[in-house]
Amino acid sequence: MIPAKNNYQFEDMLDKHQLKKTAPRLRVLSMMYSKNTATSQPDLENVMHDIDRVTLYRILNVFEEKGIIHKVFDLDGTANYAVCHSDCEAHHHHDEHVHFNCTVCKNVYCLNELSLPSITLPAGFRPESFTLYASGLCPKCDKKNSAK
Amino acid sequence: MIPAKNNYQFEDMLDKHQLKKTAPRLRVLSMMYSKNTATSQPDLENVMHDIDRVTLYRILNVFEEKGIIHKVFDLDGTANYAVCHSDCEAHHHHDEHVHFNCTVCKNVYCLNELSLPSITLPAGFRPESFTLYASGLCPKCDKKNSAK
DNA sequence: ATATAAATGCAACAATATTTCATTTAGAAT
DNA sequence: ATTCTAAATGAAATATTGTTGCATTTATAT
Numbered sequence: 099m100i101p102a103k104n105n106y107q108f109e110d111m112l113d114k115h116q117l118k119k120t121a122p123r124l125r126v127l128s129m130m131y132s133k134n135t136a137t138s139q140p141d142l143e144n145v146m147h148d149i150d151r152v153t154l155y156r157i158l159n160v161f162e163e164k165g166i167i168h169k170v171f172d173l174d175g176t177a178n179y180a181v182c183h184s185d186c187e188a189h190h191h192h193d194e195h196v197h198f199n200c201t202v203c204k205n206v207y208c209l210n211e212l213s214l215p216s217i218t219l220p221a222g223f224r225p226e227s228f229t230l231y232a233s234g235l236c237p238k239c240d241k242k243n244s245a246k
Numbered sequence: 247m248i249p250a251k252n253n254y255q256f257e258d259m260l261d262k263h264q265l266k267k268t269a270p271r272l273r274v275l276s277m278m279y280s281k282n283t284a285t286s287q288p289d290l291e292n293v294m295h296d297i298d299r300v301t302l303y304r305i306l307n308v309f310e311e312k313g314i315i316h317k318v319f320d321l322d323g324t325a326n327y328a329v330c331h332s333d334c335e336a337h338h339h340h341d342e343h344v345h346f347n348c349t350v351c352k353n354v355y356c357l358n359e360l361s362l363p364s365i366t367l368p369a370g371f372r373p374e375s376f377t378l379y380a381s382g383l384c385p386k387c388d389k390k391n392s393a394k
Numbered sequence: 395a396t397a398t399a400a401a402t403g404c405a406a407c408a409a410t411a412t413t414t415c416a417t418t419t420a421g422a423a424t
Numbered sequence: 425a426t427t428c429t430a431a432a433t434g435a436a437a438t439a440t441t442g443t444t445g446c447a448t449t450t451a452t453a454t
Contacts (some may be wrong), residue, residue: 118400118451139441150403155442157401171319176441198371207371215363217378222385223346223355229379230365237370266420266431287410298434303411305432324410395454402449411440418433424426 103131115164122149126157127166136170136178136197136206172199172206173233180208194228200236202243207236251279263312270297274305275314284318284326284345284354320347320354321381328356342376348384350391355384 108127112119125146130137142154158179161167167179196209214228235243256275260267273294278285290302306327309315315327344357362376383391 120401120451122402151441152404152443153402169323171323175317175319175323175325177323196365196367198367198373201374209368209371211368212365214378215365217344217360217363217380219344219346219380220357220359222388223357223380224383224388225346225380226349226382227380230362231377231379232365232367232371232373232375234374235372240370240372268420268432270433299410300412300435301433397454398452400449400451402447404447405445407442407444409440409442411438413438414436416433416435418431420431421429423428 103128111166115166117160117164122146122153123157125149126154126161130167130179130181134207136172136180136208138172138176138178140176170197170206170208170229172204173201174204178206180206196230196232198236199231199233200239201233202235202239205236251276259314263314265308265312270294270301271305273297274302274309278315278327278329282355284320284328284356286320286324286326288324318345318354318356318377320352321349322352326354328354344378344380346384347379347381348387349381350383350387353384 105124105128108124108131109119111127112123117123126142129142129145139151139154139158142149142158143151146154158167162169162179165182168182170178170180172178194214196212196214198207198209199205200207214230217228219225253272253276256272256279257267259275260271265271274290277290277293287299287302287306290297290306291299294302306315310317310327313330316330318326318328320326342362344360344362346355346357347353348355362378365376367373
C-alpha cells in the first residue's frame with residue numbers, strides 16, 4: 099500500500115521533477131494518491147469538470163515521462179494511470195509487478211507487493227520488462243457476489 | 247507454432263461457428279494464420295484496400311466473440327488480434343500465455359508454448375485469467391541490432 | 395515588481411470506434 | 425435451378441478519443 103501524502107509532499111514531488119506547482123497538477127496528484135486503483139482520463143474528467151480535457155491529457159503525459167505514474171491498459175484497452183512506488187521514480191520504470199483488472203467494477207489494482215516469478219522465453223527473445231496481468235473478481239466485487 | 251491451414255480448413259472453422267463463408271472473412275483468416283505475430287486492424291486495412299474498414303472491424307469483433315481470435319493490446323494501446331490455438335475455441339478464452347511485444351518492430355508474438363508459473367495473489371482476489379506481458383527485442387530485431 | 399518560460403484553456407484537427415441503413419449475398423427451402 | 429430470408433457488406437454519418445497550435449494566464453527566478 100502506498101502511504102498517504104499531504105499537499106506539501108505533492109509540491110515536493112513536482113519540485114523534484116522541475117514541474118511548476120499548479121493547481122491542476124496538485125489536484126490530479128492528490129486524487130491519484132487517494133485511491134488504491136489506477137485512474138483513467140475519463141475518471142479525472144468526471145471529477146474535475148473545471149479542468150480542460152487537454153490539460154489533463156498533458157498532465158498525465160508529463161507525469162508519465164517523469165516517472166511519477168505509469169500507464170496500464172485495462173481489458174477494454176483504455177489507458178489507466180497508477181502512481182509508481184518509490185523505486186521507479188527514475189526515467190526507467192520498474193513496474194515489474196502484477197496488475198489486476200476486475201471484470202465487474204473494471205478497476206485496475208497495482209499489486210506492488212508481489213514480485214514476478216522468473217520465466218524463460220524461447221531462444222532469441224531479449225526481454226527488458228515484464229508485467230503480469232490478472233483479471234477476475236476483486237475483493238469488493240467478490241464479496242458482493244457471494245453475499246447474494 | 248500454429249500449423250498452416252488451407253482454405254477448406256478456414257471454411258470449416260467458419261462453419262463450426264455458424265458464420266457464413268464470405269470472401270472477406272476467409273481472407274482475414276488466411277492472413278492471420280500466415281503470420282506468427284498478432285495483427286492489428288490497420289495491418290489488415292493496409293493489405294486489403296478493397297474491404298471496408300467497418301467490415302474488418304466487424305469481422306474482428308465476431309471472430310473474437312466466437313473465440314477464433316483473441317485481443318491483445320500492444321505497448322501503444324492499439325488492439326492486436328492473434329489466432330487462438332486449439333483449446334480456446336470455446337466461449338471462454340484460455341489465453342493464459344505469454345505475449346511478447348518488440349519495442350523496435352512493434353510486433354506482438356504469442357508464445358503459446360510457454361506456460362505461466364503459478365502465482366498467488368493477495369487475499370480476496372479471485373483471478374480468472376492470467377497473461378504475462380514481456381517487452382524488449384524480438385529475435386529478428388535483436389539480430390539486426392547486434393550485427394551493427 | 396517585473397520578466398520570462400512554462401502551463402493552461404480553447405479551438406481546431408486527426409484518428410478511431412460505433413451506429414444506421416440500403417444493398418448484396420450465402421445458404422436454406424422449394 | 426429458383427426463390428426466399430436472414431446475415432453480411434459497404435457507405436455515410438456520428439461519437440469518442442488522441443493530438444497540435446496558439447493566445448492568455450500563471451509560477452517562479454531575477
